[in-house]
Amino acid sequence: MRRHLVATTSCGVVITGSAIAGAVVLAHLLAGLITDPNTRTLNHWSTSLWILLALWTIRAVAQWAQARVSQRGATEAIADLNREVLAFVTALPPRELAARHDDAVALTTRGLDALRPYYTRYLPALVQAAVLTPAAVVTMAWYDLQAAVVVLIALPLVPLFMVLIGLVTADRSAAAMTAMTVLHSRLLDLITGIPTLRALGRADGPESRISELAEAHRRSTMATLRITFLSSLVLELIATLGVALVAVSVGLRLVYGEVELAAGLTVLLLAPEVFWPLRRVGAEFHAAQDGRTANAKAAALLEGAVIRPEGRRSPTGTSIHLRDVSVAARNGDAPHRLSADVVAGSITVLTGPNGAGKSTALHAILGLVAPTSGQVLVGDDDVTDLDPRQWWNLVAWLPQRPALVPGTVLENLELFGPISDVDDACRRAGFDDVVVSLPNGLATVIGRDGAGLSLGQRQRLGLARAFGARRPILLLDEPTAHLDEERERFVLQSIRDVANEGAAVLVVGHRDAVRAVGDHLVTVGGETHAVA
Structure with missing residues (x-):
């Protein structure tokens, strides 16, 4: 997984560089078109347009490569963890295996699949937030220090609300994981016993119980989704207000001639890039939380018992x-x-x-x-x-x-x-x-x-x-x-x-x-x- 994280980070650096360079080129192009009517010809700006097209292409290819690397890394990581869990539980003594049966079934059927959003969406978003946001703020400060200060004031509100929301989400994810474990275990027990129930003429009995279990799982899932939608709304609102503050500040100073048009447009184009990675981290946090809960459960399972190491001696007799x-x-x-x-x-x-x-x-x-x-x-x-x-x-x-x-x-x-x-x-x-x-x-x-x-x-x-x-x-x-x-x-x-x-x-x-x-x-x- 370390190799895939390095590749993901490299793609993030390329995306960051192309995004910032694209914003700077586009801002200067628009400023030239607005301030100098004589330059409003395709030949005059052809070089800038080709550079802009190349930067957008590089950004799109880097995003595609990042998604591909993340998917491959997630598949390998989940497969490795699945093999580790299966090797562990199959080596357990019968009594310990019976005690950990429910957790093992939940993890090896669908539980560990929750790690895929963590690797494919949350980690890339986290890399982008760690690379793009600071780089965009530094670039904004180079062109307009006052706008960068406004962003730095509004920016901490996003992680603050993410932490508050995460405290609630962690409990909900743990509850959803527990509900799924119980549901899988009881469904397997009911399915295993269906031949006996049919022989006794009681095959219709489990239907109501299965419906109750499914309803409990549905309620748990919907409660998590409600938190997800509300938290996304809060994060989007904070990011929108942050961009609006920058826009108002730049707009007023453009009116009074306190900032150049090219610098103002550069800052306006970079402001969404500052908040976008953090918004994405917040949006993907809930999907990633289920994966982190499953990963923690797998770690607890693997550390929950000590298996006697294999001996090295060959049998010397058969009595x-x-x-x-x-x-x-x-x-x-x-x-x-x-x-x-x-x-x-x-x-x-x-x-x-x-x-x-x-x-x-x-x-x-x-x-x-x-x-x-x-x-x-x-x-x-x-x-x-x-x-x-x-x-x-x-x-x-x-x-x-x-x-x-x-x-x-x-x-x-x-x-x-x-x-x-x-x-x-x-x-x-x-x-x-x-x-x-x-x-x-x-x-x-x-x-x-x-x-x-x-x-x-x-x-x-x-x-x-x-x-x-x-x-x-x-x-x-x-x-x-x-x-x-x-x-x-x-x-x-x-x-x-x-x-x-x-x-x-x-x-x-x-x-x-x-x-x-x-x-x-x-x-x-x-x-x-x-x-x-």
């Missing part, structure tokens, strides 16, 4: 050892002082009541959650000392809700990497009969979160992806959820086969059949360790 692992939760530790071992060629089953921390234990093993106390060891290394990417390359993880994206079934199977034997992976998960029943087989397109597949089919797709990865470690969270008894027995036998092939398998489950498949049974929130 996992949990030693008195506790993770702080709302109502105490979950899990609390959990100890378990997951070794190659065996299945360890975590069981226990809901909320005991079974899924959190898997997050701790993956390094997504830092234990409050205790250690998670991979071989002899603490998981917090491992390079996450290298560690995750050894693990196939099936969460309670498999990650599914809009696309083909094959694309979802290979979402985290290519599968060498897709048919074998589907067979082990019992997903092969699903593929046969689909209209286009593996090329069948599914929607967000697997729309188009039943819950059981989505579960088997996730299992097929885990089996197909052929990783030495399998972490399976409720792998037989949504499956009937026959398919559950088939899947559990496939899990046993994978363990017999040398994989270290950790399964979270409640059902008796899942508990029975384990070589080691660990009750989370109850008995510390039991052998099946």
Whole structure:
């Protein structure tokens, strides 16, 4: 962005020089035409006219270049900030991500787009105010010191009112940003739940709630616009009065012969140039304020949590050892002082009541959650000392809700990497009969979160992806959820086969059949360790 600011400033300097030079040339041309009738021919003033045309052309080209550079800089700055926010939130542990979900959604959808007026309109106007206004005042003082003094008296009123208006606008922009965040969050929640509401015959219910949210956002936006229009009116009135004072002063002194016509016309032409940049800054301030609010929100989001830096050590083994692992939760530790071992060629089953921390234990093993106390060891290394990417390359993880994206079934199977034997992976998960029943087989397109597949089919797709990865470690969270008894027995036998092939398998489950498949049974929130 620094490069674009330098280019914008350079364009501002060119615009300033051409504007002042154009005013001086035009003033002397008009003064000559008025005072000397013998010079009223095109040939006499052709040089001045060509100079004036060149200056206007240079100013127009510089303004076009400034707008183009500003647009490009805004696009790059917004894209960079979007990437930074996305990289940050996707690296957050699940609990911190859930706490910052609303802000992240608002910023990455439309919130950061509010920065575009800040970069494309407000910053160029600010540059012009910093360059053109002082240069125009100095030029006016060179030709007519009294007119420059009048301008210097009227000029401070513009930033004074801008500050007063800005204090109100900042609160309104923050309120509008909060309203937009709430609106986006609740709309996403309502849209996500529409399939369930339709299944229950309650799809018409959210309409009134969506209307209420939209009305609240409309009121917030209109309140900001009212302030914008009123403040613009005030700034225009002050600028107009300032130019009028200069015009009256020059006009009276021209009548009494106290100032030359060329100098008077130069001052009159430069007076609007003095106030114009400040008027533009005031007009663009409100649009820029939304962008500054979004930028401040992004900065607060990026500084709101500390992510543990990535380790540099590569895993030296595939056995996992949990030693008195506790993770702080709302109502105490979950899990609390959990100890378990997951070794190659065996299945360890975590069981226990809901909320005991079974899924959190898997997050701790993956390094997504830092234990409050205790250690998670991979071989002899603490998981917090491992390079996450290298560690995750050894693990196939099936969460309670498999990650599914809009696309083909094959694309979802290979979402985290290519599968060498897709048919074998589907067979082990019992997903092969699903593929046969689909209209286009593996090329069948599914929607967000697997729309188009039943819950059981989505579960088997996730299992097929885990089996197909052929990783030495399998972490399976409720792998037989949504499956009937026959398919559950088939899947559990496939899990046993994978363990017999040398994989270290950790399964979270409640059902008796899942508990029975384990070589080691660990009750989370109850008995510390039991052998099946």
